[in-house]
Amino acid sequence: MENKRELFQVLTRRFGLLNKNCCSVGSVDISSVQSHILYEIDKQTAPSMQQVAETLAMDITTFSRQIQTLIKLDLVKKTPSSADKRVYNLSLTAQGKFVSTTIDHSMNAYLEEVFSHMNEFEKETVIRSIQLLNQAMSKSSVCCTPLL
Amino acid sequence: MENKRELFQVLTRRFGLLNKNCCSVGSVDISSVQSHILYEIDKQTAPSMQQVAETLAMDITTFSRQIQTLIKLDLVKKTPSSADKRVYNLSLTAQGKFVSTTIDHSMNAYLEEVFSHMNEFEKETVIRSIQLLNQAMSKSSVCCTPLL
DNA sequence: TCCATTACTTGCATTTTACAACTAATTTGA
DNA sequence: TCAAATTAGTTGTAAAATGCAAGTAATGGA
Numbered sequence: 001m002e003n004k005r006e007l008f009q010v011l012t013r014r015f016g017l018l019n020k021n022c023c024s025v026g027s028v029d030i031s032s033v034q035s036h037i038l039y040e041i042d043k044q045t046a047p048s049m050q051q052v053a054e055t056l057a058m059d060i061t062t063f064s065r066q067i068q069t070l071i072k073l074d075l076v077k078k079t080p081s082s083a084d085k086r087v088y089n090l091s092l093t094a095q096g097k098f099v100s101t102t103i104d105h106s107m108n109a110y111l112e113e114v115f116s117h118m119n120e121f122e123k124e125t126v127i128r129s130i131q132l133l134n135q136a137m138s139k140s141s142v143c144c145t146p147l148l
Numbered sequence: 149m150e151n152k153r154e155l156f157q158v159l160t161r162r163f164g165l166l167n168k169n170c171c172s173v174g175s176v177d178i179s180s181v182q183s184h185i186l187y188e189i190d191k192q193t194a195p196s197m198q199q200v201a202e203t204l205a206m207d208i209t210t211f212s213r214q215i216q217t218l219i220k221l222d223l224v225k226k227t228p229s230s231a232d233k234r235v236y237n238l239s240l241t242a243q244g245k246f247v248s249t250t251i252d253h254s255m256n257a258y259l260e261e262v263f264s265h266m267n268e269f270e271k272e273t274v275i276r277s278i279q280l281l282n283q284a285m286s287k288s289s290v291c292c293t294p295l296l
Numbered sequence: 297t298c299c300a301t302t303a304c305t306t307g308c309a310t311t312t313t314a315c316a317a318c319t320a321a322t323t324t325g326a
Numbered sequence: 327t328c329a330a331a332t333t334a335g336t337t338g339t340a341a342a343a344t345g346c347a348a349g350t351a352a353t354g355g356a
Contacts, residue, residue, distance in 0.1 A: 233352055
């Protein structure tokens, strides 16, 4: 079986769909892009706008507006940096933290469910393979340069 | 290492980015969604609008407009079905076929490049793992029901 | 034959996106 | 030291993508 693209096409589509469905927590309903933003703010410590936008390979102007939306939803806080007055540091509000954590749980629950269809050996192999793939992609010169 | 979500988050983001960059062929410049549409029309034989829209988990009205755009770009042809006059069968024009094939080649070239960072054993393992993953996801009850 | 269903389209209204052009703060280098 | 270049972030505007509601036309079942 050598049609790699087919495999990856289906895989990405599934993940895209998963991401689409993922992001409704109580009365808060955010987009997949917004959930990625929350995720990264949570992961990095007090990142600047530029940092997060670059990690997500997003245009900074689009990012700026998304942050405005997330602030209106009371999920994100923007604090002026004392070191450099041009910079804002991003952080999650209590509610933002809650939403982010809840999404994280439901994603992990979904992944557990998926892995429950495999035996222990397959599970290990697949996890290891994804790691290999991520490493290989980060080494690749063709694409994806800005991404961690 | 057990943070599965982290792994998949990075993987999907990379693929998303790859898809974004993928779709410029000569003077034709299409979106990632449109390339998925071409891909599916090429793969299925004379599918109806509903069929393709459902495979891609797209809203039919959005899909209808995307098809209009692709017809204007002379990439897709819409033929009334003789069996059922409500139905249109979709197919690629010569140019559409060319664009689709070219994208397919460049995606496969990219994947080859990625796999070139692995040895033969790793390569086999990763491919096999993606297959396992796709199977497991298709068995999953949580998500992704409409997808092949 | 008439009514429910199906395939597809159009009318909105919203959201997302990105280029260009802006302000304000910081750094560079003569 | 101070003007010029760079950097962080915002806003104007315009295009594209999205999806619900409501429409038309064809089909199929009772």
